[in-house]
Amino acid sequence: MTDRPALLDPRLEDWFTAKGWSLHPHQRQMLDSADLPAQLLIAPTGGGKTMAGFLPTLCELADGSHKGLHTLYISPLKALAADIKRNLRTPVEEIGLPIRIEDRTGDTPNTRKKRQRADPPHILLTTPESLALLISYEDAPRVFQGLQRVVLDEIHALAESKRGDQLMLALSRLQAMCPDLRRVGLSATVDDPEAIARYLAPNPAPCPILMADPGPAPDISMLHTEEAPPWTGGGAAYSIPAVLKQIKQHKTTLIFHNTRAQAEIFFHNLWLANDDALPIGIHHGSLDRGQREKVEAAMVAGQLRAVVCTGSLDLGIDWGDVDLVIQIGAPKNVKRLVQRIGRANHRYNAPSKAILVPANRFEVIECLAALEAVQEGDLDGDARPAGPRDVLCQHILLCACSGPFDAEALYGEVTSAGPYATLSRAAFEECLTFCATGGYALRAYDRWQRLQQRPDGQWQLRDPRSAALIRQNVGTIQDTDTLKVKMRGRHGAPLGEIEEGFAASLSPGDTFLIGGQIVRYEALREMVVQVSRDKGRKPKIATFMGTKFSTSTQLSQRILRLLQQPDWPALPSHTADWLHLQRQMSQLPAPGELLIESFPHDGLAHSCIYGYAGRNAQQTLGLLATRRMEELGLAPLGFVATDQATLIWGLEPLTDPAPLFDLTTLEEDLDGWLSTNALMKRTFRGVATIAGLIQRNLQGQRKTGRQATFSSDILYDTLQRHDPDHLMLSITRQEALSGLIDFARLRHMVTRSEGRITHLTLERITPLAAPLLLEVGKVRIDGEARERLLMEETAKLMQEAGLAEI
Structure with a gap:
């Protein structure tokens, strides 16, 4: 030393x-x-x-x-x-x-x-x-x-x-x-x-x-407006006047959103209402790097009064004189909220200032729960699983690029890393074999014969030229398949990226939002979306995938405890009255039990399951419960899921919900559903790409999403037929269960209730279930007719649920 x-x-x-x-x-x-x-x-x-x-x-x-x-x-x-x-x-x-x-x-x-x-x-x-x-x-x-x-x-x-x-x-x-x-x-x-x-x-x-000394507590509050938040939706358009007022009262405001699409919509609405022409920017990961850097430089120079942004500005960068953070929509995660709050008053002895803006009535409750968690310093988080094996496979290939290696020594290195400390030698050997041969079903193909063992026992690349291809595909970030967007013309300015699927839905003349401006789709040339400026028209919205957050387990439990309070003086009256009415007509969900309401509506039988397990788990519950209800002859027609609940409707009423929540049956149904589901193929593509089985980049050219999907689907079907125990399929199932399906939270929801299911058969829709039916009604109808139908449906539902005056 x-x-x-x-x-x-x-x-x-x-x-x-x-x-x-x-x-x-x-x-x-x-x-x-x-x-x-x-x-x-x-x-x-x-x-x-x-x-x-x-x-x-x-x-x-x-x-x-x-x-x-x-x-x-x-x-x-x-x-x-x-x-x-x-x-x-x-x-x-x-x-x-x-x-x-x-x-x-x-x-x-x-x-x-x-x-x-x-x-x-x-x-x-x-x-x-x-x-x-x-x-x-x-x-x-x-x-x-x-x-x-x-x-x-x-x-x-x-x-x-x-x-x-x-x-x-x-x-x-x-x-x-x-x-x-x-x-x-x-x-x-x-x-x-x-x-x-x-x-x-x-x-x-x-x-x-x-x-370190945590310093002063943050100055955090929830926005109260004269107009109550809507019953559903995530745009928070109602808050635009109040947000503009806050921007005018502060030097620089960061306005965080949970998705890129919501950020684009909010920025567009904010700009339309910005009568004083305040300098306001937008920043998210789908925008062109040059545009992001321009916004960042303007922030540092103090030239912007506000920036509408996503997680792209979450972390510890000192962006000039930011003195207010506004979180639009429920934060979903207390730890993320604390990180975002810290962007304001980036000084040790100054309290950060933040305002939470709920997008709808459910989010008013979640925002209050998150606010209380921040004040108590109660951060949330889930334990990380053991290190993923697809990442290990990529690491083995990268080590081979640097030269021959000894398997025993590499295993010692790998298990010295915290996430892989418990990795068994057998699991390591399985990854090494996959890197060398592609696995049992693929070992006859030269393209997957990547490593060979030398006479001295060391491993090396079979073909040294393959190192370049391995390096071109390094990384674990699985981007959504996107296409670049540029202004039409030989030297058109780059604007950013949109999803390939969204681009495929566009016809010449269609308009959409990107970077806060409305553009008109002109053509697709050499895998680049060419657009022109189009002012004064109502746009489509680019479907930026980004990250979709579920409410954390700890925050969900805090919400359930909050609902059990006798009164809610910290909530605005419109939300507190809503909860009181729910308690009168039915009851409120509680920790340690599962509340299910069944009621008729619009000639169909409805059941609402309040699991508070997060959107992915509630979505999985809907898939598995309707599958079981079909077998029971209840003729389910559909469902909708939110972070809080799953609403199912069908022809026959649910009389005994217990069979829907038998864990053994749920797991069996899940296996049957996964084996035929496109979700597994999508997950497989991500796993196989990280592990090096599929290459997205080849000699500087990147496969399109369709090309990658086609080749990965063929591989998936081949392995399912000929090698169902293949390492990539094993990792895929593990990833699907813990990721998009989130079966662990569904299992936790069932086990924490320990069979305590409260099933209420009611005569009409309840106040808490009514907003979920508005989720069902989100059918795309362009123009003024859509707004009128939505308003009429909302009024009708709220009248039936007794909420017309709240």
Whole structure:
């Protein structure tokens, strides 16, 4: 180990003094404990986490004696890496320290990437994908020679996805190259610090946890408007006047949405109401990078009064003088809400200010529950499962790209990574065999014969030329199939991307929203959607897939407890009256039991199951329950699911719901449904792409979604027929159960009730069930007729449910 200074370098100390700053206690502690193999710092937004992580690096590099790469900084976002580079260069340049800082992401030019490998900077800021590529080159041992520290920023965000698993495998390889490598994890929102510490540290090394002073509590409230929120929907258009008023009262406001489509719709409506022409921007992941960077630069310069955004601005970037965060729609997750709140007043001693805007009546309740959770510091989160095997397969192939490897040594590396600490040798060998041959059913095909074992027992690529193809397809982010959108003309400006399926539905003359402007579809040329500007027309909405959130388990339980209160003084009167009326006509759902209401409506039998299990699990419940009801002769016709409930309608009334909730039967029905369902094929495509069975990129060309779907469907059907125990099918089923189907939450819903099912047979629709019928009525009818029909249907339903005056 090198000699490392225990004290702050005098030049840095003088720089802090000149700025009128002093080290926070947690920054001093991080400096004093810089020699530890791993440490986790949890500090509030604006608390100087990044500086705490980098202080030991700056001190160790200050004398100019270290040659080559010293510290790796890894973040979930390219923009965050660029922001950190900008902030780090300030002290380095002002003090005159001999430290070279560079970033390396997908946006970095290839010429600079080559130079970085030949002559690495002292500090390299990068992403998990770029690091995975770096370790795949033959010269990786030379590039990382002398590496001392790795700083993982926003580690909570990385730990929640396969990107984090990919990262921890890459770090296990780095640790083998650099045994003295020290790891630092930084975060503001960790629900289970011990779990993150185990995830971060090389197994079985301990990882101390440093908890900084949390600072002042956030100033968070729920928006109250004269107009009550609608009974259903997610746009929150009713709140536009009140949101504009808040924008005018603050310097810069971030307006968060849970989906890209909702952000586009809200921005469009906000702009139409923006009579004062306030400078307002929009930012989300489907927009062209140039447009995103333009908005980011304007924010930093203080030129925007508001930005409508999605999770693209969630993480710890200091975006100028933001003094208010508005969350449109229920946050679904307390931890995510805390992260977003932290974007406002990005200073250690200033409370963040945020306003929650419920999009509908159900969300008023959820917003109150989330607000109370934030005030109590009660973060939510689900335990991460063991490291996914498709990511491991990709890692094995990347290791082979760098040169021959010993299977025993690689297994030791892999199990030193937190997510893979419990991986059995048999599971590792299965992944290795898949990488080598493609598995039993595919071993006769040359294209999947990728590895071979040498006489000395080591494994290597069968064809060294395949390394380029493997590198082209590295990554765990499975993008929705999209097409680029550009303005018509030879030099048309790029606007962003839309889903391939949505593009296929467009005819010349159709209009849609992208980047806050209405554009007219002209043609599809060379896989690029060409458009022109079209003002003053009502657009279609581009179906940006993005991420669809379900309400977390912990937040759902908090909502159920809130519903059991005798009164709700913190709720606006329109929502409290709604709940009181529900209690009079029926009852409210409660923790530890399952409430089911059955009632006639519009000549059909309806049953509403209040599971509060999240949208995916409630959707799965609808699929399995209607399947069972069909077998029982109840003739179900359809269902609709929300985060709170599943509403089923059919020809015959449900008299005994117990058979619908037998776990054994549910699992058997699930197996039968999965075996024939397109969902499995879609999940298989993602798994097989990550594992390297399917290549989306080939010599710089990317397969279209249709091409990829066609080839993956053939593979799926082949494996189902000839090798049903194939590794890819096993992973696919596991992914489907835990992801889109979310069967674990459905199982939890059934087990927590322990057979306590309250089934109420009622004479008419209840107040709580009425909004779900409006979900059913969302049939696409363009023009004014659609609005009139929706208003008439709403009035009729609310009258029947006794809600006409609420």
